[in-house]
Structure formats: structure tokens, C-alpha cells
Amino acid sequence: MGFITISLVALTSCNPHDSESINANVSGVVQKGPFISGSSVTAFTLTNHLVQTGKSYNTQIADNSGVFDLGTVNLSSDYVCLRADGFYFNEISGKQSASQITLYALSDVSDKDNINVNILTHLEKPRIEFLMGKHKSFREAKKQAQADVLAVFGIVKSNVTVSEEMNICKSGDDNAILLAVSSIVQGFRTESELTELLSNIGNDLKTDGTLDNPALNAALVNHAFYIDTTAVKENLKEICSQTGEPADIPSFGKYIKGFLAGKTPDANTMMANYPENGSYGKNILYLSATNFQSGMSNPYSFAAGIPSNVSLKVVITSLSADTIFYPATDSTGATNVIVPHVWYYFNGTEQNWAITTFNQVKSEQIFTALGSGVNCDLKVFFEQGKFQIDYFEMNANIPTRRKIINVN
Numbered sequence: 001m002g003f004i005t006i007s008l009v010a011l012t013s014c015n016p017h018d019s020e021s022i023n024a025n026v027s028g029v030v031q032k033g034p035f036i037s038g039s040s041v042t043a044f045t046l047t048n049h050l051v052q053t054g055k056s057y058n059t060q061i062a063d064n065s066g067v068f069d070l071g072t073v074n075l076s077s078d079y080v081c082l083r084a085d086g087f088y089f090n091e092i093s094g095k096q097s098a099s100q101i102t103l104y105a106l107s108d109v110s111d112k113d114n115i116n117v118n119i120l121t122h123l124e125k126p127r128i129e130f131l132m133g134k135h136k137s138f139r140e141a142k143k144q145a146q147a148d149v150l151a152v153f154g155i156v157k158s159n160v161t162v163s164e165e166m167n168i169c170k171s172g173d174d175n176a177i178l179l180a181v182s183s184i185v186q187g188f189r190t191e192s193e194l195t196e197l198l199s200n201i202g203n204d205l206k207t208d209g210t211l212d213n214p215a216l217n218a219a220l221v222n223h224a225f226y227i228d229t230t231a232v233k234e235n236l237k238e239i240c241s242q243t244g245e246p247a248d249i250p251s252f253g254k255y256i257k258g259f260l261a262g263k264t265p266d267a268n269t270m271m272a273n274y275p276e277n278g279s280y281g282k283n284i285l286y287l288s289a290t291n292f293q294s295g296m297s298n299p300y301s302f303a304a305g306i307p308s309n310v311s312l313k314v315v316i317t318s319l320s321a322d323t324i325f326y327p328a329t330d331s332t333g334a335t336n337v338i339v340p341h342v343w344y345y346f347n348g349t350e351q352n353w354a355i356t357t358f359n360q361v362k363s364e365q366i367f368t369a370l371g372s373g374v375n376c377d378l379k380v381f382f383e384q385g386k387f388q389i390d391y392f393e394m395n396a397n398i399p400t401r402r403k404i405i406n407v408n
Contacts, residue, residue: 021076024109026057027069030084030117031168032103032182034066034239036096039086041068041117048077050106050132064089065242078110079138084117091168091179092186092227093309094235099191107164108138119182120163122198123149126206148209152201153181153220154259169240171248180255183232187223188271188309188394218266225265226394229253265400271393272312272369278303280349280379284405285314285389292407294384302345302353302378306369312376313392318342318363319404320385341385341407349379382407 026043039061045053057073066088073080084103087096105121106128124145131141146163150156155177166178185197197219204213211217233249240247274285278301282289285304292300306312318340340363345355352374356366369376384407390399 021074022078022109023072023074024080025071025113026073026080026082026109026115027067027071028114028116028164029066029167029169030061030068030086030103031066031088031178032097032101032119032186033089033091033168033236034064034242035061035084035086035088036064036066037061039066039084039088039100041070042083042085043070043073044081044083045073045075046077046079046081048079050077050079050138052081061086063242064239075109078108079106080109080115081106082115082117089236089239090186091183091232091235092188094231097191098308101191101195105164106142107162108142112165115164116167118163118166118168118178119185119198120146120149120166120178123181123202123205124163126202127209130206144209148205150177150181151209152205152211153184153255154261155180155255169236169247169249171250173250176250176252177255179232179250180252180259183227183229183252184220184224184256184259187220188226188307189223190307193307215269218269221260221263222265222269222271224256224260225263226271226396227256229256271310271400272307272391273305275303275305277301278377279351280377284380285391287401287403290403290405292382292405294382294407296344296381299346299379299381302367302376302380304369304376306352306372306374306376308373310372310393311395312369313395314367315390315392315399316343316365316367317388317390318385319388321363341383341387343380343382343387346379349377351378352376353378384408 030039030041041059043057045055047053053076057070059068059070061068082105086100090097103117103122104125105115105117106125107115127145127148128141131144146160161174166175168175168179168182186194200216201211204211204216229252236249237247240249274287275283276286277283280299280301283301283303285302304312320341322339324337324339352370353376354368354370358365387405389403389405391401393400
């Protein structure tokens with residue numbers, strides 16, 4: 001069975017398709033990961049200039065495979081827009097999404113029976129609209145838009161399958177491209193964050209076909225850096241098998257590696273959220289805050305917001321110490337003892353932090369977030385001194401960010 005992913009797009013064009021009424025069978029699969037049962041798919045008929053006629057057809061996805069079938073629809077031209085709304089299987093987390101998203105696709109039905117709706121068809125939309133407004137044919141605009149989107153992810157390849165024929169549940173190099181792009185944009189984002197990112201990328205690409213906003217590039221890299229490609233394939237196997245055919249998830253890791261080649265995560269783009277203030281006052285973890293006051297009369301928050309599927313460990317190390325001289329006694333000789341300057345937390349204020357005992361040898365203490373999708377906080381105060389704070393996001397072996405604070 002072939003699959004088609006379709007999304008709703010409102011376009012203007014000078015395409016010379018002057019077809020009369022056309023009957024077409026429209027079916028396919030909607031994938032971010034696969035959209036689940038109850039998700040809706042709407043086909044909007046278009047004129048030969050890609051203007052909506054006002055007639056539409058609607059169906060629902062009946063299971064968790066993302067497959068839909070609108071049956072025979074009567075079209076006014078060779079072009080159709082589809083819109084998919086619903087919950088989906090998140091291939092990164094291996095769980096159902098917490099809220100719905102919308103994906104779009106635009107396709108020419110004259111040379112295909114099935115149309116899939118996916119991340120690539122969605123990202124192509126604004127660019128196709130712009131190019132057709134510049135009198136490109138639909139075929140030219142479609143090909144150029146796909147190439148421009150793929151270039152954002154470091155993919156340059158000739159003779160790529162049209163996006164609405166790709167399927168992340170099937171083997172093949174072009175399907176691997178779709179899965180790589182889909183995983184990168186999903187990353188460890190919430191549905192609202194994903195929707196915002198897709199909109200921003202589409203609008204940035206629209207007029208010149210390049211992603212010019214460095215913050216968007218950094219956001220893609222930061223999440224792609226932590227994707228576990230083996231876990232993604234395992235997450236998809238069961239749900240993709242619900243199509244009735246054995247799942248053959250494509251090997252997409254090389255496209256993730258290609259995208260990341262020569263790149264490192266941007267320290268200014270955070271996986272976790274460190275608010276300026278927490279429940280107990282100014283937040284010690286707020287990245288730009290480096291000067292604090294000592295003593296119990298100056299308590300602070302130790303706060304972080306942990307998105308779904310994000311992990312965080314924070315290590316505080318004392319960089320200040322006093323040397324205390326102990327004179328000789330009858331049983332021992334004189335000794336010098338190094339006593340680090342430290343910090344304290346108030347028992348009972350721990351919110352979603354697992355806290356180790358203070359390591360006297362390393363002069364450090366470790367704070368680990370208890371799960372993801374939670375807010376962490378703690379009431380703390382510091383002695384005078386200098387302290388190093390290391391942030392380890394996504395189980396990183398080296399700090400993803402670091403700062404030194406001064407406590408007076």
C-alpha cells in the first residue's frame with residue numbers, strides 16, 4: 001500500500017492546468033511520527049490557479065498508524081490541499097503527544113494516487129507559495145522548495161522522491177531523509193515549541209530559500225546533538241507495524257551526523273529553562289546572574305524548568321577555602337586543614353531535586369532533576385566565596401554550560 005501525506009495550503013499560481021472536474025482517490029498516511037486514531041484529515045479542492053473552491057472533504061484516522069482514506073473526491077483541478085490535525089506518536093520520546101499539531105501538504109494528483117502529509121510537505125508550503133507567486137510552475141516550485149528545505153539540514157541530493165511519497169515506516173534512503181528531518185525538528189520540544197519552530201523556519205525560508213536566523217540554526221543543532229537514533233528506530237517499530245505491514249524503519253543516522261558535522265551545541269540555547277526568579281527569590285542557576293550576597297538572611301532559589309524528555313544534573317564546586325592551623329597536642333603534630341567555603345539548603349524545600357551529600361575531597365555537591373516535564377526548586381544560601389556551577393543537560397559527560405558566581 002502506498003501512502004500520501006497531505007497538508008492544507010492556500011496558494012496563488014499561474015499554473016496552466018485547466019482541467020475540468022476530476023475524480024481522484026485520495027489516501028495516504030499522516031506522519032510526524034504517525035498521527036493517531038481520531039486525528040482529522042481535510043482535503044480542500046482548488047481551482048487551476050490554486051484558489052480554494054469552498055468545497056472540502058473530511059475523514060478521520062481510524063487507528064494509530066496514521067493511515068487515512070478520503071475515498072473518491074471530486075476536484076476542480078489537478079491540485080489538492082490537505083490539512084491534518086491531531087495527536088501523534090513522538091518518535092523521540094516514544095510516547096503520544098500531549099497536545100495536537102497541524103500539518104499541511106500540497107500535491108498534484110495527476111501522477112499519483114496516494115499523498116502523505118509530513119514535516120517536509122509542511123515546511124515546503126510557504127516557499128512553494130512564494131515561488132508560484134513569482135510565476136514558477138507547480139512542478140518547478142515544488143522541486144525548488146524541497147531542495148531549499150533539505151539544504152537547511154545539510155542534505156543535497158539529486159532525484160529525491162517528492163516529499164508526499166516519503167514514509168518514515170519504510171526502508172530506503174529518501175525515507176531516511178524524512179525521518180532525520182522529522183527527528184531534528186522534534187528534538188525534545190513540546191508541541192507548542194514544535195509548532196512555533198516549524199512556523200519560524202517556513203517563514204524564514206519563504207523568500208530566499210535559506211535559513212538566515214542563526215538562533216533557529218542553533219536550536220536545531222542543540223537538539224539534534226542529543227538524538228539517540230537507535231532509540232528512535234525502536235520507538236517506531238511497533239506503531240509502524242500497525243499499518244498491517246512489517247515495519248522497516250530506515251537507517252537515518254548518517255543524515256543526523258551529516259547535519260552536525262563540524263558543529264557543537266550553542267551554550268546560549270538552553271535545553272532546560274533557568275528562570276531569573278524562583279519560589280525563594282533570585283535564581284542561582286539563572287545564567288547571567290553571577291553576583292550574590294552571603295548568609296541566611298539572603299536566601300536564593302535553585303530553580304530549573306525541565307521540558308519533557310530533557311535531563312539535567314547540576315554540580316556546584318567550591319573554589320574558595322580557608323586554611324585552619326591546628327597546633328601540636330600531646331598525641332598529634334601540628335596540622336593545616338583546608339576548609340572549603342560552602343552552601344546550605346533548607347530541608348523540606350526540595351522540589352524535584354535529588355541531592356547528594358557534600359563531597360569533601362572534591363568540594364562539590366550534585367543536584368539531579370527527578371524526571372522530565374517538571375519544575376525544580378530549592379531554598380539555598382551561601383557562605384562568602386567563589387563557586388563554580390556546571391550544568392549537564394541530556395546526560396552529557398562534559399558540561400553543556402558553566403558559570404562562576406561570586407558571593408560577597
